[in-house]
Every structure is written in C-alpha cells, then in structure tokens.
Amino acid sequence: MEILEIKKPEEKKKRARALLLFSGGLDSILAGKLLEEQDVEILALTFRSQFFGAGEAIRSAGELGWPLVVVDISPEQIEIVENPRYGYGRQLNPCIDCHGQMVRIAGQLLERYQADFVATGEVAGERPKSQNRQALGLVEKLSGIKGLVLRPLSARLLPATIPEERGLVDRNRLLDIFGRSRKKQLELAERYGLKEYPTPAGGCLLTDPGFTVRARQLMKWRGKLWPEDIELIKTGRVFFEPDGLIVVGRDERENEKIAGIAGETDILITTAGAKGPLAAVRLKEASQLAADSRVGVSAGREAGKGEIDKTWSESLPGPGPRTPLEDPSASSGRGAELARIVRRVQDGIIRPEKPCPGSVGAGIVSHEAVRKAGLLVIRYSRRARLKGRASVAVFCGGLVFELEFQKADWEKYL
Numbered sequence: 309m310e311i312l313e314i315k316k317p318e319e320k321k322k323r324a325r326a327l328l329l330f331s332g333g334l335d336s337i338l339a340g341k342l343l344e345e346q347d348v349e350i351l352a353l354t355f356r357s358q359f360f361g362a363g364e365a366i367r368s369a370g371e372l373g374w375p376l377v378v379v380d381i382s383p384e385q386i387e388i389v390e391n392p393r394y395g396y397g398r399q400l401n402p403c404i405d406c407h408g409q410m411v412r413i414a415g416q417l418l419e420r421y422q423a424d425f426v427a428t429g430e431v432a433g434e435r436p437k438s439q440n441r442q443a444l445g446l447v448e449k450l451s452g453i454k455g456l457v458l459r460p461l462s463a464r465l466l467p468a469t470i471p472e473e474r475g476l477v478d479r480n481r482l483l484d485i486f487g488r489s490r491k492k493q494l495e496l497a498e499r500y501g502l503k504e505y506p507t508p509a510g511g512c513l514l515t516d517p518g519f520t521v522r523a524r525q526l527m528k529w530r531g532k533l534w535p536e537d538i539e540l541i542k543t544g545r546v547f548f549e550p551d552g553l554i555v556v557g558r559d560e561r562e563n564e565k566i567a568g569i570a571g572e573t574d575i576l577i578t579t580a581g582a583k584g585p586l587a588a589v590r591l592k593e594a595s596q597l598a599a600d601s602r603v604g605v606s607a608g609r610e611a612g613k614g615e616i617d618k619t620w621s622e623s624l625p626g627p628g629p630r631t632p633l634e635d636p637s638a639s640s641g642r643g644a645e646l647a648r649i650v651r652r653v654q655d656g657i658i659r660p661e662k663p664c665p666g667s668v669g670a671g672i673v674s675h676e677a678v679r680k681a682g683l684l685v686i687r688y689s690r691r692a693r694l695k696g697r698a699s700v701a702v703f704c705g706g707l708v709f710e711l712e713f714q715k716a717d718w719e720k721y722l
C-alpha cells in the first residue's frame with residue numbers, strides 16, 4: 309500500500325479531526341463542509357488503483373484547501389475483484405467489499421493522522437446495492453472500526469456513532485438525507501457556493517460494461533488478474549486467443565500507449581512501410597515464464613534466449629520508477645522511444661528482415677497468435693492491403709522480422 313501526502317496535514321489544533329473519504333464529488337465535499345461547520349478539522353483521504361484515478365479528488369481538495377492523502381490500493385482491489393465476499397454490482401464492481409476496504413484502511417490511518425473518526429459522503433438509499441442501510445452496516449462491519457464511521461449526510465437516520473456520543477459532533481446539526489433524489493444536495497451546494505464538482509461515482513473502470521467484458525475474459529484466459537494484463541486490456545481492440553492475448557491500437561495515441569505498456573516478452577506487430585495500427589501479442593506461456601523467473605521460481609531458465617542482436621532495443625531506456633500518481637498506462641521513456649522506432653518502420657526507414665528458415669525468428673512469425681495479430685493489423689490498415697500482398701513487421705528479441713500475407717489470407721477477416 310503506497311501512501312502519498314499531497315498536502316501534509318499540520319499538527320491537530322482543534323478538538324476533533326475527521327479523516328474524510330474523499331472522491332472529489334459533491335457528496336464527499338458536503339460531508340466535509342457539514343463537519344467544518346462544527347469546527348471539525350478535515351483531512352481528506354482518497355484512493356487510486358489500476359481501475360480509477362485520484363485526479364478529481366486532488367483538484368477538488370486543492371480548491372477547498374483541505375490537506376489530502378492518496379493511498380494506492382491496486383493490489384488490494386485486484387484481490388477483491390477476484391474474490392468479492394459480497395458479490396458484484398451491475399458490472400465487475402464489488403462496491404461493498406471495496407468500500408469496506410477503503411473504510412478499513414482509513415481506520416488504520418486514524419492514529420497516524422491524529423484523527424478521531426472516519427467520515428464519508430455516503431447517503432442511505434442512494435445506490436440500491438451499495439448504499440442501502442444493510443450495505444452501510446456491512447461496510448462498517450468489513451472496516452473493523454464499528455462506531456467510528458460517521459455519514460454526516462444521513463447520520464440522523466443511522467445509529468449514533470462514537471464521535472456523536474462523545475460530543476465531538478452535534479448529531480442535531482447533521483442531516484437525514486435518504487434516497488436517490490439530489491435535491492437536498494443541490495440546495496446545500498448552493499448554500500456553500502459550490503459551482504463545479506464531478507458527477508458521483510464516475511471514473512471507475514469496474515463499472516464500465518465494455519471493460520467488464522474484457523476483464524471477465526481475462527480472468528478466464530489467465531485464471532487470475534495480473535496488473536500487467538489489466539493495463540493491456542484498457543487499450544485498443546482486445547482479442548483472446550487460446551495461447552495469446554492480442555491488443556490492437558485504434559489510433560496513434562493508442563499505438564503509443566501500447567508501446568508504453570508492452571512488456572519485455574511481448575511481441576509487437578505493425579505495418580511495414582505504411583501507416584497502421586500497432587498490435588501487442590502477449591503469449592501466455594512466455595509471460596508466465598517471465599513472471600516465474602521474476603519471483604525466482606524458474607531462476608536459471610533460458611532467459612534472453614533468442615536475443616541475437618539488440619539493433620533497436622539496446623538503445624531503449626529502462627521503464628523507470630513509478631510514483632503512486634503516475635498513470636501506469638502512460639507512455640514511459642522506453643515506450644516513447646519504442647513508439648519512435650515503430651514509426652520509422654512504418655515510414656520505411658527501418659526495414660524488417662525475412663527470418664531464416666529454422667531460426668528463432670521463423671518460429672516466432674509462424675506462431676498462431678502472432679499470425680492472427682498480423683492479420684488483424686492488416687485488417688485495420690487499408691494502406692497495408694492495397695496490393696495482392698501485405699507485410700507486417702514483427703518486433704521480437706531485439707530484431708524486426710518480416711511476416712508476409714497474401715490476399716487470400718486476410719480476405720476472411722474483412
């Protein structure tokens with residue numbers, strides 16, 4: 309769990325401090341405002357993961373002048389997505405477990421940040437599955453800090469919490485909002501002079517139907533969710549072959565993203581001498597071997613076999629360190645350099661070589677998933693198939709190989 313203090317909280321000065329779960333949306337802003345009115349210090353706490361970012365919360369906390377802490381929960385959230393105790397919402401969103409975990413982490417941070425309780429912007433009955441009264445109780449149970457979770461917007465409809473009983477917060481000045489109508493929240497926004505705020509619950513990929521389909525296919529294909537695979541399926545057109553995962557860029561921006569995400573064992577394919585998509589092929593076995601060797605399971609296996617000559621890859625800088633706020637899918641220094649080389653191949657400046665029969669290169673270009681990816685690249689590039697034949701460039705092991713197709717090969721894909 310990585311923690312980043314965007315604006316470090318000062319020493320506690322007032323008699324109470326709330327650690328506010330903060331999305332940057334209207335409900336969490338209002339929850340904080342209601343507590344501020346009661347002279348409670350606000351320390352905003354937000355989360356980020358591979359499925360959602362912290363941008364709105366950072367922007368919003370900055371405007372409000374609240375100190376903010378960002379916690380990266382990517383590994384924890386993946387575990388929950390794979391095995392949710394309380395199931396999914398409409399898509400692959402395990403909101404009850406996820407929210408319970410966020411509150412639990414907040415509870416673990418109370419002492420570190422001299423906070424007296426956790427506050428959230430939850431509204432009873434606002435979301436049928438994750439914010440009905442029973443779900444709010446489950447979240448508190450999962451969090452392990454019973455009695456310390458205050459929901460200022462609906463507090464008067466819920467059992468009294470410890471901060472209310474201790475007199476840190478006056479229950480009578482909290483609210484009793486229930487249901488999906490936003491009327492009361494909008495009135496409050498006007499009262500506090502709030503003009504711009506993001507829509508609630510926006511931005512989590514797990515609530516996206518398209519991403520859900522891909523992620524479900526991925527779990528079936530790999531047997532589990534790997535962070536590297538998740539990054540790959542966020543981009544482009546995605547195809548699952550029995551032994552390979554193929555992603556094809558839809559435009560220049562996605563091509564660059566794919567170049568940035570591609571791992572060292574991934575095979576990249578693009579049009580040779582013509583503008584077109586960039587595809588990445590992740591072979592199941594090769595990526596599994598690489599992962600095993602990373603954790604030392606297969607130390608000494610034939611790592612690097614086939615790296616005959618690092619004609620283009622040698623010059624690539626390393627991926628470099630990631631910060632918790634960095635978009636993991638953004639093109640790194642290495643990815644940007646790789647994208648430049650891809651463009652040179654498309655411009656015909658670098659020419660792919662025909663692999664020698666029986667060589668490693670010949671084995672790679674004849675691999676079923678690689679051939680399928682080559683055909684997909686041709687399918688999505690009109691310029692590549694102007695004649696009766698088309699060739700693609702296959703980047704692997706530091707070399708660029710040519711893979712040629714005839715019209716009859718790709719016609720069935722059109």
Ligand code: SF4
Nearest residue numbers: 401402403406407512
């Ligand atoms: S929408 Fe996403 S981030 Fe929010 S609680 Fe649900 S799963 Fe978690």
